[in-house]
Amino acid sequence: MRTMVVAVVLLAGGSASALAAETLSWPQFRGADSRGVVQGTHPTDTWSATENVAWNATIPGRGWSSPVVWGNRIFLTTAVSEGEGVEAKRGLYFGGNPKEKPKDPRLWKVYCLDLESGEVLWDVVADRGVPKYGVHIKNSMASETPVTDGRRVYAYFGNVGVFAYDFAGKLVWEKKLDPVKTRFSWGTAASPVLYDGRLYIVNDNDEQSYLLALDAETGKEIFRVERDEKSNWATPFVWVNEQRTELVTPGTTRVRSYTLDGKPLWELGGMSSIAIPTPFARDGLLYVASGYILDKQKPVFAIKPGASGDISLAPDEASNEYVAWVRKKAGPYNPSPLLYGDYLYVLLDRGFLTCYNAKTGEEVYGRKRLPGGKAFTASPWAYDGKIFCLSEYGETFVVRAGAEFELLHVNRLGEDTLAMSTPAIAGDRLILRTDQGIFCIAPVSAETKSK
Numbered sequence: 001m002r003t004m005v006v007a008v009v010l011l012a013g014g015s016a017s018a019l020a021a022e023t024l025s026w027p028q029f030r031g032a033d034s035r036g037v038v039q040g041t042h043p044t045d046t047w048s049a050t051e052n053v054a055w056n057a058t059i060p061g062r063g064w065s066s067p068v069v070w071g072n073r074i075f076l077t078t079a080v081s082e083g084e085g086v087e088a089k090r091g092l093y094f095g096g097n098p099k100e101k102p103k104d105p106r107l108w109k110v111y112c113l114d115l116e117s118g119e120v121l122w123d124v125v126a127d128r129g130v131p132k133y134g135v136h137i138k139n140s141m142a143s144e145t146p147v148t149d150g151r152r153v154y155a156y157f158g159n160v161g162v163f164a165y166d167f168a169g170k171l172v173w174e175k176k177l178d179p180v181k182t183r184f185s186w187g188t189a190a191s192p193v194l195y196d197g198r199l200y201i202v203n204d205n206d207e208q209s210y211l212l213a214l215d216a217e218t219g220k221e222i223f224r225v226e227r228d229e230k231s232n233w234a235t236p237f238v239w240v241n242e243q244r245t246e247l248v249t250p251g252t253t254r255v256r257s258y259t260l261d262g263k264p265l266w267e268l269g270g271m272s273s274i275a276i277p278t279p280f281a282r283d284g285l286l287y288v289a290s291g292y293i294l295d296k297q298k299p300v301f302a303i304k305p306g307a308s309g310d311i312s313l314a315p316d317e318a319s320n321e322y323v324a325w326v327r328k329k330a331g332p333y334n335p336s337p338l339l340y341g342d343y344l345y346v347l348l349d350r351g352f353l354t355c356y357n358a359k360t361g362e363e364v365y366g367r368k369r370l371p372g373g374k375a376f377t378a379s380p381w382a383y384d385g386k387i388f389c390l391s392e393y394g395e396t397f398v399v400r401a402g403a404e405f406e407l408l409h410v411n412r413l414g415e416d417t418l419a420m421s422t423p424a425i426a427g428d429r430l431i432l433r434t435d436q437g438i439f440c441i442a443p444v445s446a447e448t449k450s451k
Helices: 004-008 016-023 448-450
Strands: 053-057 069-070 074-079 105-113 118-128 152-159 161-166 171-176 193-196 200-205 209-215 221-227 238-241 245-249 255-258 264-268 279-283 287-288 300-303 324-329 338-340 341-348 352-357 363-369 382-384 386-390 397-399 407-412 424-426 429-434 437-441
Touching: 004 105, 016 363, 105 152, 118 152, 161 238, 200 363, 238 279, 255 352, 338 382
Parallel strands: none
Antiparallel strands: 053 437, 069 074, 074 105, 105 118, 152 161, 161 171, 193 200, 200 209, 209 221, 238 245, 245 255, 255 264, 279 287, 287 300, 300 324, 338 341, 341 352, 352 363, 382 386, 386 397, 397 407, 424 429, 429 437
8 A cells, every 4th residue: 555655745745744744654454555564763662551651541332443543643443332232252262153133322433542642632423323233242343444644534334334534523425335244243344445545445245245446535436346255354455566556355255456447357266265364565476365264275375466367376386477476274364464574474363473485485484382372363563673463362472573483572461451453553652452442652761650
């Protein structure tokens, strides 16, 4: 994604204030390039519930969407039940399907917080109603991460609609969407992406899956393309490569790539039966992964640009003209892989970290246990030569980046913490969301603490 570049053009023609906002931007899920990597100024690598916490803020309801940041503003979404909420359960297990349809109304809300203080600058109710479908006990009704272009924030709730607000919290436009049934009523989670004035949304469900493009200025539908897919939860990716710009959409049946006008370019079979991780690209290769825990097929693909038609591998192939390499049993279930330096890191839900050569797919080290790490849903991130892996128990395992596995330390927020949201990063601040609210992790001096 090149959201930041587009936004800087939209803002003040490249003025100093716009450039300052850009340096403090994390405009979508996993950042501007969907990779979760920070260069230059970065947060501390050590924290706890009390150490290096600049502030924390309580947000009502439940939402596993990531925060996004532009300048001094943090945006996030939540769904507030007007009845009794259902307590989430950590770990990998069966039986998380909703037992009955929701009965109590929900408030789907958008929040704006001040980056420096955590003060709530505004909050708005995007919609209110009784949901037609429930969600998996580990999901929420606000799991899609919003996206911002520096002028507006676009909040998407999969079974409700899309809502565009200016930075003062005024509704600019809205587009309601019909609720759709997902597999076992697990709910929705794929986030929107924004590119060149268009908002792209993939809604893969058990009724009629589709790719939708909306005009970011007006909310007007530009196109809607039906997809031969059932329920999936993977956020799409805008791949700007040396030959063209394309929209990559992982799925169970196929990975499919489209032009920005919704025309099919290429497709690739061989995915897991559930697609969740988000694609990303670097150095001329596109990385796509899926890895449902009960499947034998759990691939990580590295794909070259310029493909057309069906580029699926034959059963005995490990590469072809457009598939640079594949690791057929390496894919993660929930967390997206991480490319940092020369290495591709894969965090598995049950607490193992693996490492591969990003250009060749060769294994650098096999499964290394994160000691005590029981379950992982959030995607890893990296800065300052370190890999960060946040468990559902609020523990962040800090691993040295490189060819040798070395656990440096573990940052703990408390044993009662539930964490499934991937953090946002803005300068030296890590914005970390848990079931208890938002933690702003930043270096805190003794002088600051005494005030």
